[in-house]
Amino acid sequence: MIFFKNATKNIAFILASMLCLSSLNAFGQKIEDQIKSINSIDEANQFILVNENIDAQIWTIAPQIDENKSSRIFKNRTIGDIFSDGTNLYKIIDSRKTVALRVSYIFLDGNKMSLQAINNLRKKIVNQYKNGAKFSDLANQYTMDSAKDGDLSWFTEGTMVKEFETAIKKHNKNDIFTIDLTKENWYYVALKTYQDQIVEELTILKVKS
Incomplete structure (x- = not known):
């Protein structure tokens, strides 16, 4: 955390931060640039914590057994893939073999x-x-x-x-x-x-x- 010595610098920093965050919201590519460097669940959690203004979450899915039609976009994806469905941007940050039961x-x-x-x-x-x-x-x-x-x-x-x-x-x-x-x-x-x-x-x- 950075503590500023006077209010002028503090206000300037806040304004600059707001401008940066506005840019992130306006341009999806800026967000994509940020998530390119995320390679673990811990890093993803940190991204969510730091960027409170961004609607982001971590979740798991097994496309082979998920009966929701929207899950089709996750089939044949591998770790590191970044893609969009027009509404959300996704990055695959982990993958594991597991047993499915019914x-x-x-x-x-x-x-x-x-x-x-x-x-x-x-x-x-x-x-x-x-x-x-x-x-x-x-x-x-x-x-x-x-x-x-x-x-x-x-x-x-x-x-x-x-x-x-x-x-x-x-x-x-x-x-x-x-x-x-x-x-x-x-x-x-x-x-x-x-x-x-x-x-x-x-x-x-x-x-x-």
């Missing part, structure tokens, strides 16, 4: 039901599924949260509670099984709807142009 589930709350009642209900649900009931219909009937149809969509390793992910990894596509998270008092019936995938997860600096 299940549908029915949640039963151990704070509202006894374990015996939960286990009895889970047996009933599994039997109904094996006798031809659609899992989505069972989820809408029995789940004790607001997840429609029970579909959890794709998520990458490290997103959910570790014990939940570990249980999913032990099973194959189309397996129906139970998961107990006793510490949280959460209990599940889960249906593995897809086989696990190895995907590329990108960490991106996103800056509004």
Whole structure:
């Protein structure tokens, strides 16, 4: 931090800073020049901290499994790539291989039901599924949260509670099984709807142009 000896210099510095920031907002290329030198998540965080006037954030995406059509622009991108979608400027600052998982589930709350009642209900649900009931219909009937149809969509390793992910990894596509998270008092019936995938997860600096 620089401390000025008199108010005149201080005011001059502030005016110059405002002019510089205005230039950055008016010319996307100026921002692009700045982010060219950003090569790590720490540097990206520092950029966001210093440039409070700029709408910027860091987020992650796995384009292979992201079902949002806008994610297509991130496919086949590599670390260091800088590109725009007309509204935002992006830089890929990190990339890693990770596991993607997908299940549908029915949640039963151990704070509202006894374990015996939960286990009895889970047996009933599994039997109904094996006798031809659609899992989505069972989820809408029995789940004790607001997840429609029970579909959890794709998520990458490290997103959910570790014990939940570990249980999913032990099973194959189309397996129906139970998961107990006793510490949280959460209990599940889960249906593995897809086989696990190895995907590329990108960490991106996103800056509004």
